[in-house]
Amino acid sequence: MILFKTINELKKYITAKRLSGISVGFVPTMGALHSGHLSLLRASKTTTELTICSIFVNPAQFNDPSDYQQYPVTIEQDIRLLESENCDVLFLPSVPEIYPADFQKKQYKLGALETSLEGEFRPGHFQGVCQVVDRLLSIVEPDWLFLGRKDYQQCMVITELIRQTGIHTRLQIVPTMREASGLAMSSRNLRLTAQDREKATAIYRSLQWIKTTIRPGTTLALSEAAEKILLEAGFDKVDYISIADAQSLEPIENWDGQLPIVALAAGFLSGVRLIDNISLTGE
Numbered sequence: 682m683i684l685f686k687t688i689n690e691l692k693k694y695i696t697a698k699r700l701s702g703i704s705v706g707f708v709p710t711m712g713a714l715h716s717g718h719l720s721l722l723r724a725s726k727t728t729t730e731l732t733i734c735s736i737f738v739n740p741a742q743f744n745d746p747s748d749y750q751q752y753p754v755t756i757e758q759d760i761r762l763l764e765s766e767n768c769d770v771l772f773l774p775s776v777p778e779i780y781p782a783d784f785q786k787k788q789y790k791l792g793a794l795e796t797s798l799e800g801e802f803r804p805g806h807f808q809g810v811c812q813v814v815d816r817l818l819s820i821v822e823p824d825w826l827f828l829g830r831k832d833y834q835q836c837m838v839i840t841e842l843i844r845q846t847g848i849h850t851r852l853q854i855v856p857t858m859r860e861a862s863g864l865a866m867s868s869r870n871l872r873l874t875a876q877d878r879e880k881a882t883a884i885y886r887s888l889q890w891i892k893t894t895i896r897p898g899t900t901l902a903l904s905e906a907a908e909k910i911l912l913e914a915g916f917d918k919v920d921y922i923s924i925a926d927a928q929s930l931e932p933i934e935n936w937d938g939q940l941p942i943v944a945l946a947a948g949f950l951s952g953v954r955l956i957d958n959i960s961l962t963g964e
């Protein structure tokens with residue numbers, strides 16, 4: 682694996698590689714890699730001929746400065762994992778490399794995606810995500826971008842970003858990887874004690890409970906009961922449990938039994954914010 686820290690070196694390398702007509706896959710991450718990230722790398726390795734991973738903890742997407750400061754950094758282990766997956770290139774830029782003094786912040790039009798669910802509870806988060814992903818895509822210009830379904834709303838935001846920028850990159854959304862307990866893999870799980878990891882499984886359990894219980898008609902009581910499951914399991918606070926249109930993320934209060942829908946949840950456990958989602962109408 683080749684490691685680049687500067688945009689110029691990385692671009693020179695990609696330009697030379699592209700002369701042979703190869704396809705480029707890109708897996709952007711914030712590090713603290715786990716099996717979920719590795720499944721993105723594997724998807725890239727099977728779809729494209731050159732896999733580039735980036736590790737950059739993007740300050741612009743943290744609405745809470747203490748969350749940014751506490752974000753786990755495990756760079757040496759990350760490099761070992763990337764090498765074991767035969768990742769071709771690691772891009773490891775500094776903050777000034779991505780955001781130089783003359784960086785022009787853009788404003789992205791994300792409509793309701795920006796103010797609902799994650800957008801409501803993490804103001805500015807998706808503008809920050811777009812800021813960095815736009816920048817990274819313009820540097821790497823990949824044929825394929827790989828993102829995890831665990832960040833369902835982020836996948837929708839990036840789909841919209843790709844549409845708006847007109848960049849020729851296709852997005853592949855990779856299924857959520859889970860622990861045997863059902864807990865969705867996340868870098869934030871590193872901040873949970875063994876006991877909290879056990880309690881954290883309630884988030885998947887509550888979503889599964891919605892899936893097995895939902896019937897056409899009103900959905901409000903389901904979200905409320907699922908929230909109770911989380912609080913009784915020891916979650917300190919639930920930001921939302923939403924049953925939403927799988928395409929637009931608009932909340933569905935009265936389901937017709939046909940529309941594809943998802944259940945999404947976010948809550949705090951011992952100060953760590955966890956999110957998860959499942960489809961209620963597909964696998």
Ligand code: PAF
Binds near residue numbers: 711737810813835
């Ligand atoms: O999902 C993440 O890890 C981040 O939001 C991303 C896409 C790498 C942008 O910083």
